Amino acid sequence: MTQRTSRPPAGSGALPLDLETMRDSARRLLAEDAELPTAEELLTLTLTLRGHMMLLVPAVEDATRPLPEDDIPRACALACVGKARMRLNLEPGRTLPAGIAHAQRLARSVNALVDHVVNLGGEDR
Structure with missing residues (x-):
């Protein structure tokens, strides 16, 4: 199976993003037939999702820079970045169900x- 990656901005020195792995991590919690993770698996998955978000947020911001300020896709992407930053600042609940709900929000x-x-053109074609 080929993996989809996004190209970093020219001259940024950043590594390409492994978008397929990021989607697979999210799917682990969001698929209809997803099995509930154990507490240990949940911790690992939550940290993985947070790491993905920390890589994706600047990638989305970089992808919006060349767009006009009144561009609708740009506004939507930046709203998503704002929501992602807010979610990164939240703490999971103390119970397993609360932790799963938190991780599911990160996955979304x-x-x-x-x-x-x-959508903003960062994927290898």
């Missing part, structure tokens, strides 16, 4: 950010 942000990277 990962999916949305990946969509914006792709």
Whole structure:
């Protein structure tokens, strides 16, 4: 299976993003047939999703820079970035169900950010 990656901005020195792996991480919690993770798996998955978001947020911001300020896709992408930043600042609840709900919200942000990277032209074609 080929992996989809996004190209970093020219001259940025950043590595390409592994968008397929990021989507797979999100799918682990969001798929209809997803099995509930154990507490240990949840911690690992939450940290993984947070890491993906920390890579995706600047990638989306970089992808919006060349767009006009009144561009609707730009505004949508930046709104998504704002929501992702807010979610990164939240703490998971103390119970397993609260932690799962928190991780699911992170997973939805990962999916949305990946969509914006792709839609704004950051995906290898």
